Amino acid sequence: MVINEETYTVDQAQSLRLKRMVWGVGVQACTMLIVGALYGMGMVPGLPVMIYLGMIAALDLVFFALVKTGVNLRFEDPSMTARQITLSVFPVIYIMFHVVEPQARMVLLLMGTSSLLFGMFRLGRCGMLLMVGCILGGYLGLLVALSLWAPERVNLLLEAVVVFAYTCVLVINAYLGSVVASMRRRLKTQNRELAELATLDPLTRLPNRRSLMAQLTRESARTERRTDEQDALCVSMLDVDNFKEVNDTWGHEAGDRILCEIADALRGVVREGDFVGRFGGEEFVIILPETSLDDACAMATRIRDTVAARHFSGLPGGGQVTVSQGVADHRIGECIEDTLRRADDRLYQAKDGGRNLVAC
Numbered sequence: 207m208v209i210n211e212e213t214y215t216v217d218q219a220q221s222l223r224l225k226r227m228v229w230g231v232g233v234q235a236c237t238m239l240i241v242g243a244l245y246g247m248g249m250v251p252g253l254p255v256m257i258y259l260g261m262i263a264a265l266d267l268v269f270f271a272l273v274k275t276g277v278n279l280r281f282e283d284p285s286m287t288a289r290q291i292t293l294s295v296f297p298v299i300y301i302m303f304h305v306v307e308p309q310a311r312m313v314l315l316l317m318g319t320s321s322l323l324f325g326m327f328r329l330g331r332c333g334m335l336l337m338v339g340c341i342l343g344g345y346l347g348l349l350v351a352l353s354l355w356a357p358e359r360v361n362l363l364l365e366a367v368v369v370f371a372y373t374c375v376l377v378i379n380a381y382l383g384s385v386v387a388s389m390r391r392r393l394k395t396q397n398r399e400l401a402e403l404a405t406l407d408p409l410t411r412l413p414n415r416r417s418l419m420a421q422l423t424r425e426s427a428r429t430e431r432r433t434d435e436q437d438a439l440c441v442s443m444l445d446v447d448n449f450k451e452v453n454d455t456w457g458h459e460a461g462d463r464i465l466c467e468i469a470d471a472l473r474g475v476v477r478e479g480d481f482v483g484r485f486g487g488e489e490f491v492i493i494l495p496e497t498s499l500d501d502a503c504a505m506a507t508r509i510r511d512t513v514a515a516r517h518f519s520g521l522p523g524g525g526q527v528t529v530s531q532g533v534a535d536h537r538i539g540e541c542i543e544d545t546l547r548r549a550d551d552r553l554y555q556a557k558d559g560g561r562n563l564v565a566c
């Protein structure tokens with residue numbers, strides 16, 4: 207399930223970047239239409255229009271190629287937001303220089319604001335202000351160039367008002383954009399926390415019962431498609447021995463710390479591909495895919511020995527704790543609850559047998 211951008215795979219994130227680039231091309235297409243209209247009205251010569259189109263095409267091709275080849279993933283910001291905004295300023299400034307009618311220049315200036323809004327996908331307040339500086343710097347550069355080479359096309363007094371108004375518009379846009387960006391970041395964090403709450407046990411940080419059941423359902427479906435006995439699916443139901451006594455003697459907090467240490471021990475001992483979760487209370491479940499019952503029992507015994515040999519810092523004097531386990535293999539056609547029930551029955555056999563035991 208995709209909950210937020212951080213849960214996206216690299217491929218999904220890359221395709222999202224490409225999609226945003228297509229939006230950018232959409233904005234460029236609007237500007238191109240305006241430039242085309244100005245050309246049609248004789249307000250801009252043909253050669254600069256061609257060069258302007260060439261610049262845009264070259265920039266778009268480079269950015270598309272960077273994403274398509276995955277080179278962008280080496281950058282600190284793989285979306286290249288600031289780079290794209292900054293570089294998109296140049297073609298617009300270039301064509302504005304060649305527009306003979308000052309009023310028409312204003313129309314293009316208006317379009318320049320839209321590129322800034324792409325910053326809200328990634329940039330913070332400082333980044334947005336930097337982009338404002340870049341766009342304004344480009345426009346001021348244009349005014350200097352016009353004053354030097356085409357002074358008849360620029361009214362500096364009027365341009366001072368334009369620059370003031372444009373600065374206000376850009377700063378307001380940048381501020382609102384950065385507010386939206388920070389809201390997006392907050393939402394992302396909250397989504398991540400919610401996703402964790404839904405799947406992780408808050409005390410031990412192990413997958414909770416809900417994700418255990420989901421994993422068991424996935425693994426049983428996978429096992430049903432196989433026939434090899436070596437590919438059996440086994441589960442071990444683990445329960446801490448005499449845990450009530452631990453709580454009663456040393457307090458609930460010590461009990462909590464022991465549960466966390468047991469979780470750490472389980473994480474450390476299982477193989478890659480096995481799955482450990484907290485089933486509830488002082489019960490844990492270990493899912494052992496592609497494991498025969500004999501191997502699962504051997505693994506359960508290793509877990510029992512590891513826990514028994516551990517000195518728990520949660521207990522005064524570095525005391526010891528033991529666990530009992532019931533192991534069962536999933537039978538083709540049975541539901542996963544029945545497999546767990548058989549593991550649970552064996553767990554009770556282990557308890558009845560004297561605890562610190564594995565029953566298979």
Ligand SMILES: Nc1nc2c(ncn2[C@@H]2O[C@H](COP(=O)(O)OP(=O)(O)OP(=O)(O)O)[C@@H](O)[C@H]2O)c(=O)[nH]1
Pocket residue numbers: 409445446447448449450451453457458459460461462465486487488557561
């Ligand atoms: N500290 C702590 N205790 C818990 C938690 N969840 C369950 N317990 C306690 O675990 C204890 C389980 O006790 P019992 O079910 O009687 O089992 P036991 O004392 O472990 O005895 P056996 O299972 O027969 O060996 C209860 O006292 C629960 O309150 C938890 O999250 N933290």
